[in-house]
Amino acid sequence: MADRIVPFPPGVDRALIDKYSGSLPRYTSYPTVPHFLSTFDEKQYFAAHRRSMVARSPLGLYLHLPFCRSLCTYCACNRKITQSRDTIRRYLDYLKREIGLISPQIGRPVGRIHWGGGTPTYLTETEARELLDTLRCHFDVLPDASLNIEGDPRELPKSYLHALADMGFRRLSLGVQEFDQTVQETIGRIQPPELVERVVSDARTVGFERINFDLIYGLPYQSEDTTEQTLEHLRQMQPDSLSVFGYAHVPWMMKNQRLIPEDALPSPAERVALFLQLARGLEDAGYQPIGLDHFAAPGHPLLKGLKEGRLHRNFQGYTLNPDMEVLAFGVSAISQFRDAYAQNVKNFRSYYEAIDEGHLPIHRGINLTAEDQRRRFIINRLMCDLDVQKDTVEPAPPRPFDLHFKLALERLEPLARDGLIGLMKDRITVSPSGRLFIRHIASAFDAYLQRGTPTSEEPARQHASSL
Numbered sequence: 001m002a003d004r005i006v007p008f009p010p011g012v013d014r015a016l017i018d019k020y021s022g023s024l025p026r027y028t029s030y031p032t033v034p035h036f037l038s039t040f041d042e043k044q045y046f047a048a049h050r051r052s053m054v055a056r057s058p059l060g061l062y063l064h065l066p067f068c069r070s071l072c073t074y075c076a077c078n079r080k081i082t083q084s085r086d087t088i089r090r091y092l093d094y095l096k097r098e099i100g101l102i103s104p105q106i107g108r109p110v111g112r113i114h115w116g117g118g119t120p121t122y123l124t125e126t127e128a129r130e131l132l133d134t135l136r137c138h139f140d141v142l143p144d145a146s147l148n149i150e151g152d153p154r155e156l157p158k159s160y161l162h163a164l165a166d167m168g169f170r171r172l173s174l175g176v177q178e179f180d181q182t183v184q185e186t187i188g189r190i191q192p193p194e195l196v197e198r199v200v201s202d203a204r205t206v207g208f209e210r211i212n213f214d215l216i217y218g219l220p221y222q223s224e225d226t227t228e229q230t231l232e233h234l235r236q237m238q239p240d241s242l243s244v245f246g247y248a249h250v251p252w253m254m255k256n257q258r259l260i261p262e263d264a265l266p267s268p269a270e271r272v273a274l275f276l277q278l279a280r281g282l283e284d285a286g287y288q289p290i291g292l293d294h295f296a297a298p299g300h301p302l303l304k305g306l307k308e309g310r311l312h313r314n315f316q317g318y319t320l321n322p323d324m325e326v327l328a329f330g331v332s333a334i335s336q337f338r339d340a341y342a343q344n345v346k347n348f349r350s351y352y353e354a355i356d357e358g359h360l361p362i363h364r365g366i367n368l369t370a371e372d373q374r375r376r377f378i379i380n381r382l383m384c385d386l387d388v389q390k391d392t393v394e395p396a397p398p399r400p401f402d403l404h405f406k407l408a409l410e411r412l413e414p415l416a417r418d419g420l421i422g423l424m425k426d427r428i429t430v431s432p433s434g435r436l437f438i439r440h441i442a443s444a445f446d447a448y449l450q451r452g453t454p455t456s457e458e459p460a461r462q463h464a465s466s467l
Contacts, residue, residue, distance in 0.1 A: 005306075008276060008432060009433045009436070017467060024439045027446075029314070030372065030375060030379050031376075033334070033343065038364045045342050048337040049327075052325045058324065059111065060112040062315070063095065063114070065116070065119070066080050066331055069154075071256055073259040074247060077118065080348070092130075094352055101355070102327060106139065110135070111321070112319075114149075115149045120151065121164075122152070132168070145168075146171065147169040149169050149171070151173065152191075153199045161206050169208070170209045171210045174212065186219070196233075210241065213237075217274045227278055230278070240297050241295065249262075279295075290303070291384050294317065301320060310322065312380065318384065331344055331348060339368040343365060370395050371447070375445045375446070382430065382441055408445045411450075436467065
């Protein structure tokens with residue numbers, strides 16, 4: 001029943017927020033990254049790709065372009081602040097060499113390219129063209145391949161947007177975050193609404209077909225008033241879709257976040273109220289909710305995919321290509337195979353050294369067992385459809401669903417009593433209130449989380465707030 005459009009609730013009981021607030025993964029993968037193994041190497045990487053080839057579907061390519069001109073204090077991405085073009089060019093040279101190490105062993109066409117960061121639009125037009133030419137030289141990029149790029153409105157004059165469109169990019173995701181000036185000053189990202197509106201207009205004029213906004217709730221000094229102002233700007237600019245992320249305050253991991261005044265951060269209950277205000281405003285404007293935190297305008301392909309049961313969640317967000325293998329390039333980038341994940345090293349020196357030695361810069365990864373794949377299937381369906389039909393789980397469990405996942409169902413019983421889910425004979429469904437606690441619901445099936453310790457050699461790290 002994948003066509004369930006489940007709205008967000010108008011409000012939620014404060015007691016439920018207090019009961020279920022905590023730290024949990026966002027489940028862009030399963031198993032999650034802390035459980036990847038450092039013993040995973042390039043031999044296993046190519047073996048995973050060969051196993052994935054049975055699907056024979058087009059590949060996706062992800063390029064991590066980590067450079068930014070200035071520091072945003074909220075950011076938790078793997079990025080490098082620099083104004084040195086030599087630093088950027090050196091990285092691009094190694095990125096091209098990494099592509100050259102992998103491409104000779106890849107025998108499938110490419111149907112999707114995504115550039116993320118950092119700030120991909122910090123590249124010059126020449127650098128961007130050369131990088132895209134490298135991909136087209138090494139891979140069979142289909143004529144109708146989807147080319148997506150993440151952009152900073154402050155780096156996007158009309159001439160640059162025109163150049164990107166000329167290269168074939170048709171989808172643009174803008175890091176908007178927040179429109180209020182006080183909030184922008186606090187997080188180090190000043191971009192007036194007029195600037196964003198100009199970029200949106202220019203992007204549509206030069207040929208971009210879909211524009212996404214990234215918004216963040218839970219930032220310092222956000223309030224009902226700032227949220228209403230944000231909604232008013234959104235109604236005027238009308239992006240095709242929105243990703244509404246909760247600010248992940250992890251100053252023990254990201255030193256730049258120590259510049260955030262913690263006493264200006266909203267409480268868990270205030271975070272939920274801000275999100276629901278945004279959700280209600282977007283729904284009133286005609287957007288429909290998708291999965292954990294996305295919204296799409298009528299007619300958007302993601303809504304069609306949701307109704308047809310083709311929605312999938314990965315490191316780049318929600319997609320309509322559940323079988324698409326994604327090869328990822330650059331520092332910290334994560335490749336996604338049918339039954340494995342592989343992550344590159346995070347620091348530049350190790351990345352360069354591995355490539356100089358002729359090796360893939362792999363840091364860690366994991367081969368999925370049949371049980372991992374079952375649990376990933378369930379978590380993915382919950383995060384996409386808010387519903388999982390028990391007899392559709394792949395691969396099929398060796399025992400009846402209720403017996404095989406007995407412990408997970410026991411963990412879900414309190415959430416069922418609180419009205420967050422429905423535990424039925426043939427399926428599990430998420431209620432409108434349960435949307436807010438979807439990460440808690442999914443975590444019941446996370447066997448690694450329940451064991452309490454990561455399998456990797458890195459120490460366990462606390463996740464960000466789940467609300």
